[in-house]
Amino acid sequence: MSILIKNGTIVSDGQQKNADVYCNESVIKAIGQDLEVPDNTHIIDAQGQYVMPGGIDPHTHMQLPFMGTVATEDFYTGTAAGLAGGTTMIIDFVIPNPQQNLMEAYHTWKDWAEKSCSNYSFHVAITWWDETVKADMKTLVEEEGVNSFKHFMAYKNAIMADDEIMYNSFSRSLELGAMPTCHAENGEMVFQLQKQLIDQGITGPEGHPLSRPPAAEAEAANRAIKIADVIGVPVYLVHVSTEDALDEITRARSNGQRVYGECLAGHLLVDESVYLDTNFERAAAHVMSPPFRAPEHQKALWKGLQSGNLQTTATDHCCFCAEQKAAGKDDFSKIPNGTAGVEDRMAVLWTHGVSTGKFTPEEFVDITSSNAAKIFNIHPRKGSIQVGSDADIVIWDPELTKTISAKTHHQNIDFNIFEGMEVKGLPSYTICNGVLKYANGELMAEIGSGQYIKRPAFRSIFNALQKQADLNEAKSVKR
């Protein structure tokens, strides 16, 4: 399939320019005016529209087995919904149970994901530690194209990584050129507060945010950053939801440390008042961790993206329906954690970010696509409109509008946290691997048409860190 996108404004790599884009054999073959293309080329007129790299959602959980149930959105429906929203790649998570072999878990997830219709890749969680874990990390990096490892600092008595696991895993990541990532919440605090709230009789969803205060996130964020600092490895914090955690990132970055932060569309736009909804279903539908926060945090997160202290936007897309959420009817701590968003992320960010002047279109591309590609080392193959890049493209119509609703979305879940929000700025076309997958409301997403993306180990940054380590290495004093 050959596609020629004509008359659009390309937005990529910090610039806007008016030029046509020719895609063939899954890559971008040419950019320019008056391109010569084969006769059978499909031509799209992008007059008045932006031609941008397809969105990358670096944080999703398709069909995740969690808290006694399984997320309803699978890799097919989830990636399809993504395409409908302009997202052409997700990075999902392999989460081994403690003591479970990493490679086994990896292959389980990889099999599940084969039905994807957009591109996908995996972070692998480190939930325990021994020599096999250490060895498997190397296999994953060198043979399987996994260049990032996740650490859950919450979920005590389950998948929580304590300081010992983190120290070992971060050290190993440095050796391998892989990026450690963290879910930063202090699991002990959450555990104690859950107990205490239930004891006080606060059993409804309003207990959820009370059990996970901003201080719990800030503490863990700082701890992860400090461990990374002592070891000399970069670190990436997922779903930063509080001003407090952002402050930790900002401080570390200002100090020259290589720390990265991700922000969810939901945390930017939904506040904690949802947990006070007297309707249990609605309140429970918003239960995710970290929880939605007070408005001051949202204000801070927008500034974090504007300042560049946060670089990426994601969704933590993880779908549980009302029936599943009902498991926590009498105990908020048993409500399966998760909300959707992979379809809506780009539209809500454009509407509330670009249309308000917070971001230029160039910056929108950075925070929805390019920065994730850079941080996870697949740029400019992904996240860029360049000759030679993969043809993952969204054509963005700044005049298109719709009202978001669970009734009309493609996501396989009965609820939408942005229900009723009017958005202006939507994809008219989504192209993935050079194939047109979404066009003016029509989804053409074939099951299994997505591709697994290997991400190579880091080179330049880790080389620089190694030079620092060499210089810092203490010399024994002769006595």
Place this chain on the structure above:
Amino acid sequence: MSILIKNGTIVSDGQQKNADVYCNESVIKAIGQDLEVPDNTHIIDAQGQYVMPGGIDPHTHMQLPFMGTVATEDFYTGTAAGLAGGTTMIIDFVIPNPQQNLMEAYHTWKDWAEKSCSNYSFHVAITWWDETVKADMKTLVEEEGVNSFKHFMAYKNAIMADDEIMYNSFSRSLELGAMPTCHAENGEMVFQLQKQLIDQGITGPEGHPLSRPPAAEAEAANRAIKIADVIGVPVYLVHVSTEDALDEITRARSNGQRVYGECLAGHLLVDESVYLDTNFERAAAHVMSPPFRAPEHQKALWKGLQSGNLQTTATDHCCFCAEQKAAGKDDFSKIPNGTAGVEDRMAVLWTHGVSTGKFTPEEFVDITSSNAAKIFNIHPRKGSIQVGSDADIVIWDPELTKTISAKTHHQNIDFNIFEGMEVKGLPSYTICNGVLKYANGELMAEIGSGQYIKRPAFRSIFNALQKQADLNEAKSVKR
């Protein structure tokens, strides 16, 4: 014994005033001009001198069993040295082993301390957790006058308190009106770095600071502060040695949290270059934790005291002689940790603090005595020259000079970290419990003449915190 101090300038409670002080039956009976006193009253002429509350050192370890040996300075020699330096009270530490009964440990230390010749009191360390610990904390607060509990966040596989112990102990402290205190260093980081350094062949004392980087202290400081914040209890950090940890305190205080910080005379005046001394004995003699730091930290600590973000000065007085230090000849991690200073603290602070204009004499009194009395709830009985206060007084001659040396000090240790430092400003007289114990170089410290000081549970601050908790307590949403 009755004492009349004439013609001096009283410095106390933020003021200077010229008045005489009359002490009788261990308390201050009168302050004023032309006081009428009994005939047999001992009269001291303090012309040109300051009359100040006796120093309080809130952090000492007399005759501590530690790292396979016992500190050489006992409660008698240590409190005597303190009196020679103007310090009339110490707060030492009861440190139960994990699983050891708290009351048993408390009584052991109390017995040891009976030979003290100045006043003394105890913090009790919480090194493990079960219901007996919880019960004993109550007994200690309500019957034994212990209003502070210590948590070692370092020393993995020994007395380290993890988040679970800390959360439980801090919560209990709030219930009892007691102050949690912390030695803030991340034990996991220290453990890993020690291993790594020894593996790299860095076995000498230069490895000590490398194994305990500022980030390890900052991480733990922040963690302690955040746990206290979530629970709503004040917290006191002992021996803050880095700009990084101070920044955590400053940030929390600026946010209205009740956080306190202590600073050691040694950390203010000695820097980390001592560990590079090619003479093992000298290098090892400086091994204490946290270690001495780079000069930028000293600069920050002075500012911390000036700003009031640090309130107290102490010594962590814990004496090990060369023979004992030699245990770590081939492995720095085996050098018994500890340095002396109870005798020198006030003189070095006057010389480097007041004479340089960093502090007024009033502020000197605050940081050497009154603030400790306030924070540990024995003010104005201690730390104040008021009618009705205990007669713990130092008469300070700003013109007296000496050169500090292990050869001449009263401390029972073969080394002085301030060796060779010229100080100007020294006690001419020290009065403790209304008795003259030190006069113009002569020490008159009778064994066992000191008094155990009970410290009552806090009231006003905890009442306020309780009001906040009541207001914050979430109401269950009716559904």
Place this chain on the structure above:
Amino acid sequence: MSILIKNGTIVSDGQQKNADVYCNESVIKAIGQDLEVPDNTHIIDAQGQYVMPGGIDPHTHMQLPFMGTVATEDFYTGTAAGLAGGTTMIIDFVIPNPQQNLMEAYHTWKDWAEKSCSNYSFHVAITWWDETVKADMKTLVEEEGVNSFKHFMAYKNAIMADDEIMYNSFSRSLELGAMPTCHAENGEMVFQLQKQLIDQGITGPEGHPLSRPPAAEAEAANRAIKIADVIGVPVYLVHVSTEDALDEITRARSNGQRVYGECLAGHLLVDESVYLDTNFERAAAHVMSPPFRAPEHQKALWKGLQSGNLQTTATDHCCFCAEQKAAGKDDFSKIPNGTAGVEDRMAVLWTHGVSTGKFTPEEFVDITSSNAAKIFNIHPRKGSIQVGSDADIVIWDPELTKTISAKTHHQNIDFNIFEGMEVKGLPSYTICNGVLKYANGELMAEIGSGQYIKRPAFRSIFNALQKQADLNEAKSVKR
């Protein structure tokens, strides 16, 4: 007149204690149990009540000529209203016009103030500079008991002090041992924004806060602090209204600089939405500078008081009635700036500060009285319940309630910014100079019964600063 206050809880100097207080000949003569007093002594039973130092409002403008009119509240009615609210002393401002002789202005204000019925003192504004100003500053400090000079950084083309005036005046203050104070708003920004808003057709009171954004205050706050820093003199910022300006103070203090901040009761409790009131009179009644702010600033100011980065509370009491405010009907910049509060300050602070657990009663005394006395160098004569202190006392009943209203207040103004607020915690008795002036709702304030309070030049702090200057003074390099 002799007064004995029995059975109360004294709150002063950081402590609470149960003791009686005996006042005679305008001072506190004795504190204790079972005091022997003359027969004709007036006895007040303070059972269940707090006995506290009378409030000090360090920022009022009685009968100020300003913006073409004169404040309606004069020194008699204003100090009387203060007494009804527990405030026994004000510090008002002498504001010479540019080119006006300082001593002349001083005597004008002093004459006006003679009718005061509580104690009073003056800051003197420096609005221009020449050698006579320099000379008069010395006279004021050494002969008239003025130890503080005010600088308006706003009001371009009127009384604004530019960097040159400030540098000269701050330098002179250092020589004299006087405290420079500043109204921190960048006058150029305000001037330009007023012009721009009027040009845009925004002429109503809603333009007032828009013309004085937080950045204008923060800029000036930082500039004042930096000038003070370069010169080495303390500085006090009046009516800090924004988180941004507070941050500047916090930063400087954390760095060890001697910077102080004052906060108005109004800024703590009233937010900027009042300027959107569709009723012009109500909106205009709130016009003062700096304006009331967004809620996030109020939150920050409370934390500033809790942290001690702000030390004093005041009112900027300056009364203009509806008729006067009407001058700005068509141009917000012509509305006379000012609001009332001298009567309500203590009650609203107790209600919103102590009853919510933000402050202990001890801390309430600090922020309403003692800190102002310390900063302006009249402690412990003022701001303390000590034997020998002036008998300025408020007996505070924590159970008394009322609803604040312009209909019932004693202030000579037709509006109350706290209208309708229910307060719990009010004075039952106010004693000033040993005389009962307010008792259970009855005001007994005789015209002219107040006393002018001379405030001596600073000694201890300036001595310390001088030592620093001596050390810092550069030595010429020999070449």
Place this chain on the structure above:
Amino acid sequence: MSILIKNGTIVSDGQQKNADVYCNESVIKAIGQDLEVPDNTHIIDAQGQYVMPGGIDPHTHMQLPFMGTVATEDFYTGTAAGLAGGTTMIIDFVIPNPQQNLMEAYHTWKDWAEKSCSNYSFHVAITWWDETVKADMKTLVEEEGVNSFKHFMAYKNAIMADDEIMYNSFSRSLELGAMPTCHAENGEMVFQLQKQLIDQGITGPEGHPLSRPPAAEAEAANRAIKIADVIGVPVYLVHVSTEDALDEITRARSNGQRVYGECLAGHLLVDESVYLDTNFERAAAHVMSPPFRAPEHQKALWKGLQSGNLQTTATDHCCFCAEQKAAGKDDFSKIPNGTAGVEDRMAVLWTHGVSTGKFTPEEFVDITSSNAAKIFNIHPRKGSIQVGSDADIVIWDPELTKTISAKTHHQNIDFNIFEGMEVKGLPSYTICNGVLKYANGELMAEIGSGQYIKRPAFRSIFNALQKQADLNEAKSVKR
């Protein structure tokens, strides 16, 4: 002239890749492997070397008339020296005297610059204000390709811009899509301190840094940032030399404000001890403003570049020889301010930045070239190795070494502030406008061969700012 660069590693736009580069007719025509090129193409083998965008020095003063003399380095010698060091473009300054017509000054400088042998462009200083200035700014932006205006906040009684000038000029810049830039030092403080130091007899170069303390820079930096914030325009601070000023930038950026900072090679590597040199000539040779600083500032500046809070590196290249510096023999304030560096900037940054692991080669390109091109809106024409970009290229040999010395440098000055520094990493070839100008030590820089570069007004960022302004614009309340 056609040039093919073979076998090198291209470093540009955040990536490294191995590909050949073909330049023709002054632009980059092709990038790839096995490129077909004309026969007469000059081939350069860059095996083992980096192919990077030519350096851009955004801050030079060639042949500047200043302080009664004229800088010795003219546009020809200066740009030639730049080419020898890998710099292919400078941005110099047009500095009208107060009351001088802007266009007249612009044309004077433009004439002087015609002899340049590398590319050049101009910032224009705004040193006064009236309607002609306002009009000329428009002409400069729209017709002459000037998109940045400079404001000197220092130099009282000369070219200092006060708040009024800055407010007006910044507002005008916003209208025009131009970037305001500032030399941030508080001119009043400097003026007063100079007077005071001379009065104290401190007349030598050691007085220079004492008269320009970090607080003077921090104050001005904050003021410029706050004025920009109120107006809603970006701002760029030149030669940030202190941790304090950097902190202001960091704070503003973290808050989402568009603030940029530049850093001089000299400030990164030379400290203030040079002013204590007992040799007047050496001390005076280092006199520039802001002065070299204490080592803690250098540490902070490196971190500022690493964190991205500083984006560009420059030199403030301005040459005065010993004879000229002698004018200040008896009064440091009369020493012509200025030091050289245009030739050495890239080599010292590589040596101390890349070789130490502080930066990757990609980041080196950003801070020496691309960021300046982006901030001054000429990217990717400049600062990038892309097809279509101007062929301004440096081929960088990481193994080349030399010892910097005034004896061997190309700069027309008798002193080098990096004298004796060994650098490793130097240009082997410099290509400017597609012409080889420097090759293995040989300079082939023809007078007048440089090109004036017009810089267009900003679009995307200012569009976004305009959207914010529209939203923020207050609506008049209807009453």
